[in-house]
Amino acid sequence: MNKKILFTLPLLITLVLFGYFFWALTKPGRDPKILPSVLIDKPAPDFNLVALENLGVPGFSRADLTSNGKVSVVNIFASWCVPCLAEHPDMVKLGERDDINLYGINYRDKPEDALKWLNRNGNPYHRVGRDPKSRTGIEWGVYGVPETFIVDATGTIRYKHVGPLNPGDLENKILPIIDNLQTQN
Secondary structure (H helix, E strand, C coil): CHHHHHHHHHHHHHHHHHHHHHHHHHCCCCCCCCCCCCCCCCECCCCEECECCCCCCCCEEHHHHHCCCCEEEEEEECCCCHHHHHHHHHHHHHHCCCCEEEEEEEECCCHHHHHHHHHHHCCCCCEEEEECCCHHHHHHCCCCCCEEEEECCCCEEEEEEECCCCHHHHHHHHHHHHHHHHHHC
């Protein structure tokens, strides 16, 4: 009897845990791109990132997020990130707008690789800062790349998107949030 319990109990516990994790991952309404961030509705962390040399745009700091009264979109990207390439056309579309600031944080990347990547695919960013040791990424709560933040004109983080943007995300989430924040100014 004891041998039967010793065999059955661990098996039963394993099945219950597996069932719970399966349910948590597949429950209705769960969006894997939505990860809660403690930074939402909080001031953006203080940072100062140096420019990516020979790109022709400056680096940036927290002060740039509040310098001209515009909403800022901060995109975390890397040359080694395949999903970053997939979302790049949407970043290019955002970069064409003159009513927002589009800033890029080059995350854990070699400067020469990032420069080649942006020269090959186009640089949509108004400013690009290097974060080679992910210090700024840690302060912003970055889980991985790509991630995109929307920061209002006062420097407060209003939205975080985890993973690559696609045209639907841009039209249905990002642009409405930007438009809403612009009407509040």
